[in-house]
Amino acid sequence: MSLKHLNIAVPDVARTKAFFETYFGFRCLDVKGDNVIAILVDDDGFTLTVSNFTKTETPHYPTDFHVGFVQETTEQVMEIYRTMKADGIDVGKEPHTYGGRGTMSFYVTAPGNFMVEILCII
Structure with a gap:
């Protein structure tokens, strides 16, 4: 078994998408809606999605x-x-x-x- 997909909730889908494309070589397969979710893939077959479905809340992650x-x-x-x-x-x-x-x-x-x-x- 291997981890092949992760979704990260973010306040600004377009900015976060660009960060992963620029520095980690992800390619964007699709952006749904008005930057509601971006689907990114890397050369190893890992799928990273960055999303903000509601656009009404700012996600907060634990310190670690x-x-x-x-x-x-x-x-x-x-x-x-x-x-x-x-x-x-x-x-x-x-x-x-x-x-x-x-x-x-x-x-x-x-x-x-x-x-x-x-x-x-x-």
Whole structure:
């Protein structure tokens, strides 16, 4: 079994869709309604949807909630970090190694106010 689909409720579907297309290589298959839901896919067959069905409430995620995107190399992690930083995104401190976890990563707040971890298992 593998996780192949995730929906994230966001206040601004168009902005969040663009974020995942720009930095993580997702392709948009469809946008329904007036940016009610965007259906995105990646090269591994994962489907990510970002939605705001009611357009009357702002979703709130718990402090520790995050989604992670595993990269094959530490260089890829650094490249995403540098690109986001150059684009004016607040990426915080440089990616660093978590010895006990065996990863190198950084966290960024995505449009929609939830955390995204970009990491490489080392």
